[in-house]
Amino acid sequence: MTARPSSSAPTRVLVLNSGSSSVKYQLLDMRDGARLAVGLVERIGEETSRLVHTPLRGGGEKRERTGAVPDHAAALKAVAGELAADGLGLDSPELAAIGHRVVHGGLRFTAPTVIDDEVLAEIERLVPVAPLHNPANLIGIRTATALRPDLPQVAVFDTAFHTTMPEYAARYAIDVETADAHRIRRYGFHGTSHAYVSRAAAELLGKAPEDVNVIVLHLGNGASASAVAGGRCVDTSMGLTPLEGLVMGTRSGDVDPAVTFHLVRVAGMSTDEVDALLNKRSGLVGLCGDNDMREIRRRIDEGDERARLAFDVYVHRLKKYIGAYYAVLGRVDAVVFTAGVGENAAPVREAAIAGLEELGLAVDAGRNAVRSDEPRLISPDHARVAVAVVPTDEELEIARQTYALVVD
Ligand SMILES: Nc1ncnc2c1ncn2[C@@H]1O[C@H](COP(=O)(O)OP(=O)(O)O)[C@@H](O)[C@H]1O
Numbered sequence: 001m002t003a004r005p006s007s008s009a010p011t012r013v014l015v016l017n018s019g020s021s022s023v024k025y026q027l028l029d030m031r032d033g034a035r036l037a038v039g040l041v042e043r044i045g046e047e048t049s050r051l052v053h054t055p056l057r058g059g060g061e062k063r064e065r066t067g068a069v070p071d072h073a074a075a076l077k078a079v080a081g082e083l084a085a086d087g088l089g090l091d092s093p094e095l096a097a098i099g100h101r102v103v104h105g106g107l108r109f110t111a112p113t114v115i116d117d118e119v120l121a122e123i124e125r126l127v128p129v130a131p132l133h134n135p136a137n138l139i140g141i142r143t144a145t146a147l148r149p150d151l152p153q154v155a156v157f158d159t160a161f162h163t164t165m166p167e168y169a170a171r172y173a174i175d176v177e178t179a180d181a182h183r184i185r186r187y188g189f190h191g192t193s194h195a196y197v198s199r200a201a202a203e204l205l206g207k208a209p210e211d212v213n214v215i216v217l218h219l220g221n222g223a224s225a226s227a228v229a230g231g232r233c234v235d236t237s238m239g240l241t242p243l244e245g246l247v248m249g250t251r252s253g254d255v256d257p258a259v260t261f262h263l264v265r266v267a268g269m270s271t272d273e274v275d276a277l278l279n280k281r282s283g284l285v286g287l288c289g290d291n292d293m294r295e296i297r298r299r300i301d302e303g304d305e306r307a308r309l310a311f312d313v314y315v316h317r318l319k320k321y322i323g324a325y326y327a328v329l330g331r332v333d334a335v336v337f338t339a340g341v342g343e344n345a346a347p348v349r350e351a352a353i354a355g356l357e358e359l360g361l362a363v364d365a366g367r368n369a370v371r372s373d374e375p376r377l378i379s380p381d382h383a384r385v386a387v388a389v390v391p392t393d394e395e396l397e398i399a400r401q402t403y404a405l406v407v408d
């Protein structure tokens with residue numbers, strides 16, 4: 001920990017990571033970074049919502065509840081109730097702040113920020129460029145503020161880490177005046193994860209972050225790649241919104257922009273319908289009906305051709321970005337896999353690196369098969385470029401940034 005308060009000051013931080021249909025949360029004690037409770041509410045808005053709450057201190061039992069949770073506000077109230085039942089409630093005087101993941105911070109927010117009405121208004125203004133995420137983040141902030149109006153509420157932005165990108169990487173090749181008038185540029189997302197994982201990868205290599213160049217592949221439901229040179233992001237695959245780049249669970253990633261005009265002009269779809277198609281009915285789910293890589297692997301093992309094609313499209317895109325960012329960086333020290341798919345799906349890692357021996361990249365089958373929560377190398381000994389798996393921890397990183405801001 002960078003900052004240490006006086007012995008009587010509150011030391012706990014609650015982190016809320018509100019996604020489009022889920023809320024993940026962690027309560028941490030920042031004296032040592034220990035997690036006191038973790039949990040998630042998923043499938044918010046459906047009949048089959050599920051809350052899983054795990055207290056790690058205080059002796060409470062892990063609990064799972066199912067049944068409709070209608071919206072994010074209800075989800076957060078349920079979370080507050082679970083924490084209170086373990087004596088870890090939001091009314092605790094030990095709570096120093098609440099840290100919120102905010103997906104889009106535009107050009108203005110390049111660092112963690114204490115939220116006031118004006119910051120809230122700016123996050124709201126950015127809703128059109130993060131339509132699946134910023135509305136959920138706003139509900140999280142408003143609900144938490146209503147429960148503890150006296151506490152600092154801190155926003156930690158997905159976009160912040162990417163603000164170091166050079167202008168030629170951030171700019172789209174469209175008319176400059178139009179782009180500037182509407183603030184159209186590459187912003188990039190998952191930055192908290194890319195920052196945390198690139199630093200942890202340097203540590204795994206026994207080097208300072210300033211001395212290493214890494215390609216980070218964050219493969220969760222949303223997925224993005226980044227090229228990080230000496231600790232600074234120099235390019236990333238997501239753009240104005242979290243729709244561009246890699247193939248994702250339900251999002252298309254890169255498509256010819258003219259696909260949109262074609263669907264509007266020729267297929268007669270509305271703009272909102274195309275938006276929903278590309279964000280919610282594309283990617284793995286659009287290709288084969290499933291967005292969970294576990295299910296896709298199971299279907300492939302049964303000989304399912306559509307699942308095979310979905311996997312191949314996913315891996316092909318990933319391989320293209322590895323090659324592109326290799327070229328952008330010039331020298332690569334490590335290619336690092338993280339998030340749900342990256343940490344768990346050995347066949348994705350194997351297939352993405354296969355055939356890249358000329359680039360000094362290879363995966364050792366035995367190492368790749370190991371399951372672990374620890375950062376680890378999966379490349380063979382003496383490989384020119386390391387290939388690694390580094391579990392991400394966006395919540396810990398958000399807690400650290402939140403706490404550092406409020407104790408100073
Ligand atoms: N054991 C596993 N094998 C393959 N894929 C997995 C495994 N566990 C999780 N995943 C994948 O990880 C995805 C979720 O990743 P996660 O990083 O938790 O996403 P998000 O934070 O965007 O909700 C799941 O949809 C699934 O595809």
Ligand SMILES: CC(=O)OP(=O)(O)O
Nearest residue numbers: 189190220221222242
């Ligand atoms: C920005 C983004 O895509 O986030 P998530 O992976 O949580 O959907």
Ligand SMILES: [Mg+2]
Nearest residue numbers: 220221222339
């Ligand atoms: Mg995630």
